[in-house]
Structures are given as structure tokens and as C-alpha cells.
Amino acid sequence: MPDRERYRRNEQVLWRRTGDGAVLARPDGDGFERLSPTGAAVWELLGEPASVESVAGELAEIFEGKGSTIDDDVASIVEQLVERGLVEPDDGV
Amino acid sequence: MSELEALRAVERRIASFGLPGAVEQPLELTDERWTVVGFLLELRSLTGLALAAAQGGALRISRDATAELVERHRAQMLHALSLERLLLRVGDAFGDRQIPFVVLKGPALAHALYPDPSWRPFGDLDLLVRTPDWRAACSVLAGLGFRRGLPEPVAGFDERFGKAATHTGPGGLQIDLHRALALGPFGVWIRPEELFDEVWELRLGGRMFLRLNDTALLLHAAVHASLGRAEPLPMPVRDVAQVALAGEVDRARLADLTRRWHLAAVVGDAFAVAERHLGVTLERPLTADDLRATARERRALASYQASRGVGGVPLAMLRAVPGLRNKSAYVRSLVMPNREFMAARAGGRVSYVSRWRIPLRWMRHRILRGNRLTTKHTAR
Numbered sequence: 001m002p003d004r005e006r007y008r009r010n011e012q013v014l015w016r017r018t019g020d021g022a023v024l025a026r027p028d029g030d031g032f033e034r035l036s037p038t039g040a041a042v043w044e045l046l047g048e049p050a051s052v053e054s055v056a057g058e059l060a061e062i063f064e065g066k067g068s069t070i071d072d073d074v075a076s077i078v079e080q081l082v083e084r085g086l087v088e089p090d091d092g093v
Numbered sequence: 094m095s096e097l098e099a100l101r102a103v104e105r106r107i108a109s110f111g112l113p114g115a116v117e118q119p120l121e122l123t124d125e126r127w128t129v130v131g132f133l134l135e136l137r138s139l140t141g142l143a144l145a146a147a148q149g150g151a152l153r154i155s156r157d158a159t160a161e162l163v164e165r166h167r168a169q170m171l172h173a174l175s176l177e178r179l180l181l182r183v184g185d186a187f188g189d190r191q192i193p194f195v196v197l198k199g200p201a202l203a204h205a206l207y208p209d210p211s212w213r214p215f216g217d218l219d220l221l222v223r224t225p226d227w228r229a230a231c232s233v234l235a236g237l238g239f240r241r242g243l244p245e246p247v248a249g250f251d252e253r254f255g256k257a258a259t260h261t262g263p264g265g266l267q268i269d270l271h272r273a274l275a276l277g278p279f280g281v282w283i284r285p286e287e288l289f290d291e292v293w294e295l296r297l298g299g300r301m302f303l304r305l306n307d308t309a310l311l312l313h314a315a316v317h318a319s320l321g322r323a324e325p326l327p328m329p330v331r332d333v334a335q336v337a338l339a340g341e342v343d344r345a346r347l348a349d350l351t352r353r354w355h356l357a358a359v360v361g362d363a364f365a366v367a368e369r370h371l372g373v374t375l376e377r378p379l380t381a382d383d384l385r386a387t388a389r390e391r392r393a394l395a396s397y398q399a400s401r402g403v404g405g406v407p408l409a410m411l412r413a414v415p416g417l418r419n420k421s422a423y424v425r426s427l428v429m430p431n432r433e434f435m436a437a438r439a440g441g442r443v444s445y446v447s448r449w450r451i452p453l454r455w456m457r458h459r460i461l462r463g464n465r466l467t468t469k470h471t472a473r
Contacts, residue, residue, distance in 0.1 A: 010299075011298075011299040012298050012299040012300075013298070014174050014177045014178060014297070014298050015174070016170040016173060016174060016210060016211045017170075017209060017211045018163065018166060018167045018170055018211070019144045019148070019162070019163040019166055019167075020163050020167075023167060023170055023171060023174060024174075025174040025175070025177070025178055027178060027181045027298050027299075029178075032171055032174065
């Protein structure tokens with residue numbers, strides 16, 4: 001997953017904060033996706049189009065974590081969200 | 094303070110969370126207390142506010158109680174998301190039949206007025222359609238597998254006098270299909286045909302819907318808090334404060350609608366109840382002159398409150414319905430509803446005796462209290 005590519009939430013996905021993360025609902029499905037607190041933080045930061053690098057940078061600032069570990073975690077979370085159709089590459093439109 | 098009063102005090106404290114002027118001293122609850130309060134908060138749709146209060150330090154509960162609150166809140170959020178998913182589906186179906194509709198209450202308030210939609214859970218969808226579209230909208234819902242709970246008492250009642258009908262879907266989700274905002278006289282005075290002029294856009298799931306604008310939303314919140322039940326629930330009361338606080342209310346328009354829709358007593362009452370229940374002072378968007386209610390409006394309000402259980406609303410409705418022919422049709426529908434309506438209402442039994450229980454109670458009430466319908470206000 002290229003670090004500089006920008007991603008954003010799929011705007012059709014419905015979601016809510018739950019206190020220990022978030023729950024997401026695809027418009028045409030029956031089930032729900034549950035996000036951990038870190039997953040929910042990534043999801044929230046993708047409310048505006050952002051690269052994995054910039055999301056990781058913001059999370060590192062919030063959690064005062066080490067850059068490379070957070071980079072890997074965020075890349076993995078974004079990849080999973082993209083695979084599930086919850087997040088999509090931002091084409092700038 | 095009785096147990097009931099103590100629980101009410103807790104739910105009102107939670108309902109006031111985040112409002113300017115609300116009590117700042119943290120509310121501390123033991124685990125023993127939590128066993129009842131946790132259940133109550135879920136029942137009253139207050140888990141979002143309670144969780145925000147716990148995270149902000151305004152509600153102090155144990156780690157176990159917090160974990161339970163998170164579970165209860167998640168269940169409410171999943172329900173809200175299921176309803177929003179249903180809204181997308183129903184929106185498509187109404188769109189196919191070219192039936193415009195307005196999203197009322199829950200989703201509209203959650204997304205447009207609260208700082209976080211998770212603060213405002215909701216238990217069903219409330220959708221408003223124009224009266225001429227009523228039958229088509231009901232048939233769209235039937236086509237999606239929804240069943241109406243209570244049939245109309247006589248043919249044509251819905252369009253002439255009805256407020257809403259509850260439809261239950263295959264998965265148990267419910268839609269209240271409205272053609273008016275209230276039962277009784279205020280349902281007549283709040284002109285349904287004008288509501289579609291008071292709308293803004295609501296973006297949800299990448300789609301565009303209609304909701305009431307903040308001015309009409311404030312009036313609807315007041316109607317719901319003041320007329321919905323004899324004892325107002327905390328969430329509708331919070332809605333009044335929330336819209337007053339965060340809404341972009343057009344004061345001139347609000348004054349005009351309040352006057353023309355005869356809502357001065359209702360708005361005044363809703364603000365007073367919100368301030369008393371939530372312990373805050375709200376800035377009034379209307380002047381004392383705007384809120385000066387006529388005797389007729391005050392009497393109508395009392396019919397939903399002090400005389401609610403003794404047929405107050407139908408009587409007040411009878412006074413408000415214009416024209417002798419309409420009044421006579423309304424009385425006929427009350428006195429001789431069809432068998433399907435009575436069977437649905439009585440859970441299968443068709444009994445004109447049970448149908449007359451409320452009118453008989455009302456007559457007994459009048460005889461015992463003198464020949465005058467009470468308009469006494471009780472402290473709520």
C-alpha cells in the first residue's frame with residue numbers, strides 16, 4: 001500500500017462511536033463492522049482525505065507512539081478497511 | 094425523596110449533560126445503584142449522554158459499570174444504524190413512487206443538532222408524507238413487508254383526522270408514518286400542508302433527505318415534549334434544549350408559526366419543563382408577547398396533560414375540527430369504529446363495551462368533579 005496515496009471514508013457507510021471504538025454499517029448489508037479504538041481513530045481521521053503517512057503522524061502525536069510501529073499498524077488497518085469497501089482511495093473529485 | 098423521584102433525578106442529570114448551566118458536580122453511582130440505573134438509561138435512550146458524561150468525568154461509575162454501559166450503548170447504536178439502513182431502503186422505494194417525505198425526530202436530531210449523533214439514540218423511524226400521498230406511502234411500506242399495527246377506525250379517518258400509523262417490518266424495525274405532527278387539536282392547527290415548506294437537507298449515507306428546518310424542528314421538539322405524554326420523557330425534553338441551544342432558529346419565522354399554529358402555550362410549557370427538568374436556563378427565542386397563549390390554546394394544552402386520561406384529547410379535537418360535517422364524522426369514528434380496529438386495539442376481542450370505557454370514565458369524572466372539564470395544570 002503506497003504511503004502517499006490518499007484515502008477517505010466511503011460516504012455511504014453509516015457509523016457511530018461506541019465508547020470503545022466504533023460500529024459501521026454498509027448500506028446494502030445486514031451485518032456490522034466493529035472497529036477497535038485504534039481502528040476508530042483511523043476511521044475518524046479519514047473523514048477528510050489523508051495518506052497513511054499523515055494519519056500515522058497524527059496518531060503518533062495523539063498517542064505519543066513510535067513512528068514506524070504506528071505506520072505499520074495504520075497501513076494494515078487502512079488496507080483492511082479498503083478490502084472491506086469501508087474506505088476508498090481518494091481520486092480528488 | 095422516593096425511589097422513583099431519585100431515579101428521575103438521575104435520568105434528568107444525565108439528560109442535562111453538556112448543556113451550559115447544568116450541574117457540574119459529578120454524579121457518583123455505586124454498583125448497586127447502577128443495576129437499576131443502567132437499565133433505565135437504556136430504556137430512556139440516554140446511554141450516549143451517559144457515556145459522554147462518564148468519559149468527561151461528570152458521571153462516576155465503576156469499571157464494571159462502565160463496561161456494561163458501553164455494551165448497552167453499542168446495542169442502541171446498532172439499532173440506530175439498522176434504522177438508518179432501513180431509511181436508505183425506504184427512501185429508494187418512496188423515490189421510485191415519487192413520494193416526497195421528511196425525516197422527523199431521531200436521525201434528523203442526531204445528525205443535525207447533537208455534537209455527536211451517538212448522543213441521540215432512537216427506537217424507530219418517523220417519516221412525514223403529504224396527506225395526498227398517504228395511501229401510496231402505506232402501500233409502499235406494505236410492499237416492503239411492513240404491517241400496520243392499528244387499522245384506521247373508519248375509512249378515510251387517516252387523511253381527515255389521523256396523525257400517524259406504526260408499521261412494523263419483517264425484522265421488527267418500526268416506522269411511524271406521519272401525516273401530521275400531533276394528535277388532537279394541535280394536529281389540526283399545525284397545518285400539515287405547510288410542513289413541507291419548512292425543510293432543509295439532511296445528508297445521510299451519501300444520500301440527500303429532507304428534514305424539518307431548525308425553526309420547525311424546535312416547534313416539533315416542543316410539541317413532542319409537551320404533548321407526547323402526561324409525564325415528559327427526558328430525551329424529548331433534552332431535544333427542546335438542544336435545538337434551542339444549537340439550532341439556527343429564525344426568530345421571526347418562529348414567532349409567526351407559533352402564532353398561526355396556536356403553539357404559544359405548548360412552546361412556553363416545553364421551555365418551562367426543559368428548564369425545570371434539566372436545571373438550566375434557556376434563552377427564549379420568543380418574546381413574552383409571542384408566548385401569550387389564548388384561553389383556547391391553554392385549554393387545548395390541558396387536554397393532553399391534566400385531562401389526558403379522561404378523554405381530554407378527543408374532546409379538544411372535536412372542538413378544533415372545523416365544520417359540523419367534520420365534527421359529526423369525527424364523533425362517528427370515535428363512537429362506532431369498525432370491527433378490525435376494535436379487534437386490533439383489544440388484542441383480538443371485539444367489544445363495544447370496552448370501546449366505551451374511556452367515554453364512561455370521562456362522564457363519571459365530569460359528574461364527580463362538577464359540570465366543567467378540568468383545565469387544572471399539574472406540576473410536571
